[in-house]
Amino acid sequence: MQPLTPGQRENLRQALEDLAEALRRQIERGAEGARPVALDQPIGRLSRMEAIAQQKMTEATRRASAQRLNRVEAARQRLREDIYGTCASCEEPIGWARLEARPEAPLCLGCQKEREGRRA
């Protein structure tokens, strides 16, 4: 895999910045949606269950966004430390194609697959 060119690196730096901003906004919006359901509201039993299901979904989405934001922030930290684009496991370049699709990826595709394989 080829190391990143300065242009690609700048491209990904910008992408990570945009991604962090978008995720932050999404998490803020999610926090509003995840407000507890008021159980003393005169709403029917079914709509209350729907409201609770909706709330759980919002919360799951918010949690996923928060986790992705953590990975994005970690990637931005690696950029600052000048180790961005290098696999955290095998230390080979991660490669432009993978980073373009997933700029926060800390691992090359091979190591990611290996990790997922162990988990399965």
Ligand SMILES: [Zn+2]
């Ligand atoms: Zn690797």
